[in-house]
Amino acid sequence: MLQKQKPAGAENLAARKKAANRYYSGPPSDHFDGTLFFNPDGKPPGRFADLLKWQLSGERSKWPTASPSPFPPAKPGARIEGSELRVTMVGHSTLLIQTAGLNILTDPVWSERVSPLSFAGPKRVNPPGVAFADLPPVDLVLLSHNHYDHLDLATLKRLKTAHDPLVITPLGNDAIIEAAVPGMRLSMHDWGDRIDIGNGTVIHIEPAHHWSARGARDRRMALWAGFVVETPAGNIYFAGDTGFHDGINYRLMAQKHGGFRFAILPIGAYEPRWFMEPQHQNPQEAVQGMKLCNAAYAAGCHWGTFHLTDEPIDEPARHLAEALDAAGLSQDHFRALHPGEAWDVPQSPTA
Template sequence: MAARKKAANRYYSGPPSDHFDGSLFFNPGGRMPGPFKDLLKWQFSGQRSKWPAASPSPFAQAKPAAAVEGADLVVTMVGHSTLLIQTAGLNILTDPVWSERTSPFSFAGPRRVNPPGIALGDLPAIDLVLVSHNHYDHLDLATLRQLQEKHDPLVVTPLGNDAIIAAAVPGTRLSAHDWGDRVDVSDGTAIHVEPAHHWSARGARDRRMALWAGFVIETPGGKVYFAGDTGFHGGINYRLMAERHGGFRFAILPIGAYEPRWFMAPQHQNPEEAVQGMSLCNAAFAAGCHWGTFQLTDEPFDEPVRKLAEALDGRGIPQERFRALRPGEIWEVPRI
């Protein structure tokens, strides 16, 4: 039988590399998501916990300052993987999602159980947006459209995601990059695009056509690591971050959407792995994200918080160093 023809990549065209085969992106030495039959096995397993229909945050919606200057660092949780990072006079959003659902449909798919921790109209002027990959709970075109109309931020994203955004939000200022690239933003501030162990798709026919990534924000007050969405992958990328960057003042690490492990391990780390990652990348403080807003997987609503506390205690790490942030929660990150 003739060899199966590679799918034409609708988002990106470029030379092969250690994570791009000329058609599709992949995790070097890692694992890809399971086949469709595994997805069906999981979906029909009947193991999904029942989440509350609504779980309001104990924190009121925040009204951030217009800017945070110098080496001060203030982080506000919006929800899921959306955080506002303020430092060195810059306002930075990670994976901004203000939509009610993370889905291609307005009437179906994972729905918010709590409102965003900052009302969209209360955002300060946004300078920079980091989009880690194209899954709907991270790349929300409706939100990007509103941000473009009101703030006109620079959007930094891995290869191929720029094509998706440009088609849906014309006029967006886009900067698309490969792993290992550096983007100078302002005096003393730069963005490094770094590996993550994940995958990408917007539908059934574009799997792995756009790259996924994490980001390191280099600032006068220290480095901030946003891991994006990632499996633990034996800690390989965390060790690489320590080697490349020395250590971090602050890390934003996913702690949710990890069950069942047989299916989710390649793409979503659990709280214990997140704590290991914090140690491996030499982060002084960390915020847990990717939990408690959209039900994507099987674990109970509050399990990530409990498992995070157990993992920290097990490793003798003070609880205040790694916090599972709730929408509206503000953290003035200590200097190191």
């Protein structure tokens, strides 16, 4: 967590560093060196030479241009009250969480491409599992980091106009959003921060092992994070985008929060492992993470919508099923959700 009191000379330090980091200026911490954010005891993103090596390897699997979901687009009800918990997959890392009278979106993306260019870059192979016009009133957006498949400015503009939600995001991402979506309600935070939403709901900003960039010259200038949503219906964990990192952050979540009724964990974009392993966990690691953080149920995200890495489109779901079998866990407890699929999460584990 960033220091709350500025050390002597902090004003001068901030002034010197401001030009080096276009998004954030603040005192150093255990994950901020005064200019850039980093993963404590972790691994940095690959070098540009490694990126080229991967891109030129020729091992990228072929995806279909269209892969329709087996589920029709969902039309969620306006609110879910009390202790009920319903989760609807929109696509990739975008899910609608409904509980305790709140409607929460994670990393909302309704655009056709996740790219700085409207005519090139990864394109959807299936439409959003909830049509934008069919969204219930959106109260909160949990925005984990600034990669294009998670921070979609076009979608945020639409949400601002239609719903005016509060966007909760890690440090630095507010500068990107504010410049593109003036007037959007933003709440920016460091790891370890706590935001009281009211009605018994609290949002905790938690560490993830990842990185950030919108281009070639802003790497690690904004922070990345996961979120814990503490509700009357139980704890919910959205891990954001993350590498497994020896399970360190999962153990921390169990220690700090005790356990979870439900977790949203990434299971895709993990090949080749020599390049992706530090930043994207695979399905086997996701199952380990579910166990380590003490989650009763989990949904797999970050797969099957945008072709980002080398693995085949259906491999994450297949490997998740295999990993659950190997761990002796029920397939019903960790589901690789498809767009349009809605899940009324049980209040307690069942065999």
